Structures are given as structure tokens and as C-alpha cells.
Amino acid sequence: MKLLHGQGEIIADRYQIVTLLGQGGMGSTYAAVDFRTHQKVAIKVVSLRTARDWKTLELFEREAQVLATLNHPLIPNYLDYFQLEVEEDSPNSDCRFYLVQELVEGESLATLVERRWQPKEAEVKEIALQVLDILVYLHQLQPPILHRDIKPQNLIRQQDGKIYLVDFGTVQHMVRNPQSFVSTFVGSVGYMPPEQLRGQTVFASDLYSLGATLIFLLTGKSPETLPQKMLKVDFRRVIKLSEGFAQWLDRLIAPVIEHRFQSAQEALLKIKQRKQQLERSKKNQIISCPSNPRITLQKSNYNLLVKINYQASMSWSNLAGALLCFGSLITIIKDSPPEEVEIFSVFILLVSYSIFFMLVNFHKITYLEINPEIFKIKWTYFLIWNKQVQGRTEDIAGVLRYQKMDNTPPCILWEGIKPHHLIDEQRVGSRSDIKPKDIEWLVAEISDFLKPIQ
Known part of the structure; x- marks a missing residue:
């Protein structure tokens, strides 16, 4: 796919492109510098000419609207949203939409694992705690927000261990019965729960995606490539975990919605309780x-x-x-x-x-x-x-x-x-x-x- 912007290019007389961060079906993301504030920013761009369909533009606009309402320390801050007409009245005319956010400096969990990073169980638990804290915040908003695409590529880890959740391109407000909400099919293979493949998403859907992500961190392998037992990823065959954490993880990735934790708050409470029990048990x-x-x-x-x-x-x-x-x-x-x-x-x-x-x-x-x-x-x-x-x-x-x-x-x-x-x-x-x-x-x-x- 042809790049929409090159290094050093200035957008809207304000943002200078530094480098390309990523490119996908929902658009391209660049690192840039804001001339007015001298702040490093991330700019996500969607082109009307290259968009696959109107649904792409609808999701992009929804992402901007949702991000503008969020306020959480582990979600990059929303800064700006605008559109520009390019080469008007010419065969190459285009309309481009821009979403500007705070730039989180770090690497995605996917990139880290590709570089042979092998986190220990304790590190994976800390990541789980941080992501669950974000999900508790999103799911308790009115109306609640489902991320629907939690995966290693969308979790950025800084050197101090902080984890940021990015790419809200598939978010959805839950405005109906949380156990029967039906939406357009979105998500990533290997990290989606079975119901999401049918277009249904609930609170427990984000929890399943988190569980699949944690399994990827522990095994270094995408969940769909691992052995299965009773339609569930059988991670116990490839990685040895403490029994308490393994049982907790089993509930996250249960194929049946009713067998999972029903809320991020419940999952967070359980893992915190196990952590406290472990700390007490370490005392001789x-x-x-x-x-x-x-x-x-x-x-x-x-x-x-x-x-x-x-x-x-x-x-x-x-x-x-x-x-x-x-x-x-x-x-x-x-x-x-x-x-x-x-x-x-x-x-x-x-x-x-x-x-x-x-x-x-x-x-x-x-x-x-x-x-x-x-x-x-x-x-x-x-x-x-x-x-x-x-x-x-x-x-x-x-x-x-x-x-x-x-x-x-x-x-x-x-x-x-x-x-x-x-x-x-x-x-x-x-x-x-x-x-x-x-x-x-x-x-x-x-x-x-x-x-x-x-």
C-alpha cells in the first residue's frame, strides 16, 4: 500500500511526520511532532480513496468520538480530529481523516515476543492486572465500551513496565442487553471468542481476548496454533504455571460465555485475591x-x-x-x-x-x-x-x-x-x-x- 505521507512532511501546518508506526486495513499511523506544543504525537490517517468501504470511515469516526470522552492513565490521550481535502478538482483528489493522540513510547507485546522476550508468570500477572484495570474503567462507563480487539499488537509496554491499550478502531458502545448485544463482525483471529465470530460481543468477550493474549506471552505462540481440548486452548500441555493462575486463566478463555468471569471487576478481584494469598503463603x-x-x-x-x-x-x-x-x-x-x-x-x-x-x-x-x-x-x-x-x-x-x-x-x-x-x-x-x-x-x-x- 502506498504511503500517504513521507518523513518530514508537514500536515495542517502543525504536525511534522517523523516515521511510520504501522499500517493496516483501518489506515496508517505515524509518529509526529506538534509544532505548537513540541509534543510527540501519534497520527492515525484514513483515506477516502483507499478505504475498503464506508464501514471503515464509520468505525474511524466512532474511534475519535470515543477517545475524546476517555480519561484513563493507561489510554493515550485524545488531542485532535480533523479532515483535509487533497488535490481538489483533480483525478487524484482525496479526503483524508486524521486522529491525533498522545504518543506512547514503547514497543508492542507482539514485537517484544518476536525479539525473544519471554516474560515470567509474575510479569504476565502484572500485565493482566493493568489491562483489567483499563477494562474495568471502560466497562463501567455509561454507556459501557467494549474494545473488541485486545491482542499483543494493541498493548504497548514502556521500559518501566507500564502497559497502554491502543487502537480503539473497533470499539462499540453497549447500549442494549449486555448478554445479547449483536454487532458487526470485527476482531482478530486467535484472540476473538467464539461468540464474536458470530457478531456477538459481551463484557466477557474482552476477557477472552485478554486471556488469549496472556497465553501468547507465556508460550510465544499464537493461541490458534496451540493444541485444543474440548474446544478450548490447552495451554497446560505447553507451559507449566502455578495451579491458581492456571485455573484463573482457564476461566478467561472458556468457550462458553457463562463459564467465564462475567465482568472485568470479577476477574480483577480474583487475581488480586490469589496474589495476596501467594504473598501470605511466601511467609515461612x-x-x-x-x-x-x-x-x-x-x-x-x-x-x-x-x-x-x-x-x-x-x-x-x-x-x-x-x-x-x-x-x-x-x-x-x-x-x-x-x-x-x-x-x-x-x-x-x-x-x-x-x-x-x-x-x-x-x-x-x-x-x-x-x-x-x-x-x-x-x-x-x-x-x-x-x-x-x-x-x-x-x-x-x-x-x-x-x-x-x-x-x-x-x-x-x-x-x-x-x-x-x-x-x-x-x-x-x-x-x-x-x-x-x-x-x-x-x-x-x-x-x-x-x-x-x-
Whole structure:
């Protein structure tokens, strides 16, 4: 399509074209500068000669009328609307209509995703909150306004994260029963709800389009290219989300109107409630085993830290006896002839090893940390030696307590078929400070934590 204006061209003795921003069936949009205010503006132009039909001009005029009445911080301000006659009384004569708005400097969500932007779930939620705030405003006007074309191309993101809704070329005042309003077919494939394909739009129609847009941001794919289940986009097969957000998103894109949120206010309230619940759940709860304070948990919905602080059944008298033996051998060596020193040295090494082994195993702390991505286990022995393993949480097959023939039940975390002993067999029993009922409680707590995040 031939451009209506070139860079540097001046329109109406006031606006100088800077660059083309976009071009489509409803006209062309340019970035420009207002000579009077020195403000950067966006100018949308529709040509009578190139318009597909009178409906295009009708929608353009309606867009200008609607924008002139709006006042929301995330909708670009309306500035001017005018028309110009071009090359009158010639074969190339034309009538052009101009809509001038505040220029929002940023990039569309579609452009960002094309450039490999992959927003996290938390970022997508923030976008949803901002767009819902705009929809609440539009839907509560008298008469209410439906946007009817919410999609990634019409949402502009600034560097500070603010989201602006643009292109009101398909807006419609809802002046009839909101559940039976019928209009001309408009919208964008992949982002339109089923009823909009039939020419019907309601409040929940804009919500469906928002849901489809959020799915595009999360997957990087247009919704119509994703697998479907029961006539609904099955985003769960291609992206893993928190269950609460997934359920909320499911309601936005329900193919049946009655199964969706019925208003932007309702959808906004639900996602805010879930956000508040998540913030509360992130606060750690410190829990001790009811029957053994040596086992403690710091627990939230997304993080678990287990600390098992225990000592072996060895008594202090055993250790004292080993140390006394070691001292006696040293004394004997001092008074022994050289040929006997080598023999006693072997005994000293054996006793030294026994003392070291008793010290290492006498006091042991096991730390287990789990979050939705990874788990870590760290064993610390008498504060002088430690070892650690790490793996993926999704690979945890379970945490089991099983009974052996000698009635000593260890606690094992299974990473696939690989076992990690949280509590060894010799540390459980009547002579130890870890009892079978303590392990049963610990296994239940870890298993309950893992269920919702795996």
C-alpha cells in the first residue's frame, strides 16, 4: 500500500511526520511532532480513496468520538480530529481523516515476543492486572465500551513496565442487553471468542481476548496454533504455571460465555485475591516435630527447609575411654625402646581413627531444602566435615519410610532410583533421639509439600 505521507512532511501546518508506526486495513499511523506544543504525537490517517468501504470511515469516526470522552492513565490521550481535502478538482483528489493522540513510547507485546522476550508468570500477572484495570474503567462507563480487539499488537509496554491499550478502531458502545448485544463482525483471529465470530460481543468477550493474549506471552505462540481440548486452548500441555493462575486463566478463555468471569471487576478481584494469598503463603512457618524438637521445618507454599539435628547413641563415657586409651599409648611409647615404637604406632593410628569416627558420627545435622525447581541435601558431621547433593525437584520420586527386618526404619528421599538417606538406620531406635514416629511425621510433611509443586 502506498504511503500517504513521507518523513518530514508537514500536515495542517502543525504536525511534522517523523516515521511510520504501522499500517493496516483501518489506515496508517505515524509518529509526529506538534509544532505548537513540541509534543510527540501519534497520527492515525484514513483515506477516502483507499478505504475498503464506508464501514471503515464509520468505525474511524466512532474511534475519535470515543477517545475524546476517555480519561484513563493507561489510554493515550485524545488531542485532535480533523479532515483535509487533497488535490481538489483533480483525478487524484482525496479526503483524508486524521486522529491525533498522545504518543506512547514503547514497543508492542507482539514485537517484544518476536525479539525473544519471554516474560515470567509474575510479569504476565502484572500485565493482566493493568489491562483489567483499563477494562474495568471502560466497562463501567455509561454507556459501557467494549474494545473488541485486545491482542499483543494493541498493548504497548514502556521500559518501566507500564502497559497502554491502543487502537480503539473497533470499539462499540453497549447500549442494549449486555448478554445479547449483536454487532458487526470485527476482531482478530486467535484472540476473538467464539461468540464474536458470530457478531456477538459481551463484557466477557474482552476477557477472552485478554486471556488469549496472556497465553501468547507465556508460550510465544499464537493461541490458534496451540493444541485444543474440548474446544478450548490447552495451554497446560505447553507451559507449566502455578495451579491458581492456571485455573484463573482457564476461566478467561472458556468457550462458553457463562463459564467465564462475567465482568472485568470479577476477574480483577480474583487475581488480586490469589496474589495476596501467594504473598501470605511466601511467609515461612517454623514448625517443630511434635514429638521431637530436634526436627524442625521452615515451610511456605514454595519453599521447604528441613533441619534434623541429632546425635548418635554413643555415650560420653565411650569417647572418654577412647581418649584415655590414646593418652596411655602415648605415655607407653615415650618409655618404650625404639624397636617397640613401630608396633605401638599402629595401635595409635587405630585408636585415632576410632576417635575421629566417633566424633564425626556423634553429632550430625542434615539439611534438606526444596523449591519448585531444585532440591539440596547437606550433611554436616560434628562441624568438621560435610557433604552435599543437589537435584531437580521434578525428579523426586518420593520420600519413604520403610521397615527393615531389624525394625529400624530409615528415611530416604528417592531421586528417581537413586536413594539419599535423610536419616540412617543406626540413628533410629530406642537408644537414639530419633524415633520411628518422628520419621513418620517428617515423611508426611515433606510429601504434603511436594504434591502441589510437582
